[in-house]
Amino acid sequence: MTFIVSRSASSTLHVLKSRWLSVIGRQQHTQSSVEAKLIFTKPPGRLQLNVPTAILIRAYAAFISMSKPKVVFVLGPPGSGKGTQCEKIVKEFGYTHLSAGDLLREERNREGSEYGALIEDNIKNGRIVPVEITCALLENAMNKTKEATGNDRFLIDGFPRNEDNLQGWTNKMSDKVEQQFVLFFECSEQQCTERCLKRGESSGRSDDNAESLKKRFNTYINDTVGIIKHYEEQQLVKKIDASADADKVFERVKAIFAEQK
Ligand SMILES: Nc1ncnc2c1ncn2[C@@H]1O[C@H](COP(=O)(O)OP(=O)(O)OP(=O)(O)O)[C@@H](O)[C@H]1O
Numbered sequence: 001m002t003f004i005v006s007r008s009a010s011s012t013l014h015v016l017k018s019r020w021l022s023v024i025g026r027q028q029h030t031q032s033s034v035e036a037k038l039i040f041t042k043p044p045g046r047l048q049l050n051v052p053t054a055i056l057i058r059a060y061a062a063f064i065s066m067s068k069p070k071v072v073f074v075l076g077p078p079g080s081g082k083g084t085q086c087e088k089i090v091k092e093f094g095y096t097h098l099s100a101g102d103l104l105r106e107e108r109n110r111e112g113s114e115y116g117a118l119i120e121d122n123i124k125n126g127r128i129v130p131v132e133i134t135c136a137l138l139e140n141a142m143n144k145t146k147e148a149t150g151n152d153r154f155l156i157d158g159f160p161r162n163e164d165n166l167q168g169w170t171n172k173m174s175d176k177v178e179q180q181f182v183l184f185f186e187c188s189e190q191q192c193t194e195r196c197l198k199r200g201e202s203s204g205r206s207d208d209n210a211e212s213l214k215k216r217f218n219t220y221i222n223d224t225v226g227i228i229k230h231y232e233e234q235q236l237v238k239k240i241d242a243s244a245d246a247d248k249v250f251e252r253v254k255a256i257f258a259e260q261k
């Protein structure tokens, strides 16, 4: 059996080969000893690996899943500390942090954006922007990051927030990514409101005020809690008590990321 892996001249053959070797190395040498060939071609030369067929097939499945960007969703009420913890995770574990709220604010502020007014109206009233907009911003940011830095591990903060977000992501993105887990920061409405009101003294955010916060919490309870339950049913949720100070919360977060491969 022969598998040909051909890449354009600009791609890095050796990185590809070493990735393959690392997945093949993790496979158990059990049944088949029939040799299969994995040939990497890149003009002008070619490299060849001879591996037992069964191992190569399992390695192929692992390789495909390895090649997909890894995604951790980060959810929790407004002010629970999602952004704060994401910054720490980036420093310690090398993920790229993509905040759906930040991307929407950036798009709202972009000159000539056809969605600016719609986004601001939703943000101010604590409602959720249609998924077509948010999902396109996220996919674009993921692609740009991958291209610019090669990093393909993402913390997607504040998404999916409602059924529309979930459906849109499932239809457009779920096959293109490896969903690692969902990090859920639990914190009381009172504590979160106090944090956001304090942040509002300097953030300049049009929704860090008592009126918008009430609406944002209603949206969280009515729409986002159901999404967290949906992921709980799939055993994907890692829940964290986010009521302690930020460093203590990060100790808990660290333990979760440390147990990932
Ligand atoms: N554990 C903590 N204890 C006290 N204050 C915190 C803690 N974590 C974050 N904060 C502060 O609370 C405010 C909200 O934090 P952060 O922006 O990280 O929350 P968030 O969940 O991303 O909010 P939002 O969803 O509204 O964007 C910030 O001013 C931050 O400095």
Ligand SMILES: Nc1ccn([C@H]2C[C@H](O)[C@@H](COP(=O)(O)O)O2)c(=O)n1
Pocket: 078, 099, 100, 101, 102, 104, 122, 123, 126, 127, 128, 129, 130, 134, 157, 158, 159, 160, 161, 165, 207, 216
């Ligand atoms: N998936 C999302 C995420 C955010 N928004 C809008 C509505 C939110 O109230 C606002 C602020 O988000 P935050 O920075 O608090 O995460 O952004 C949305 O419509 N859809």
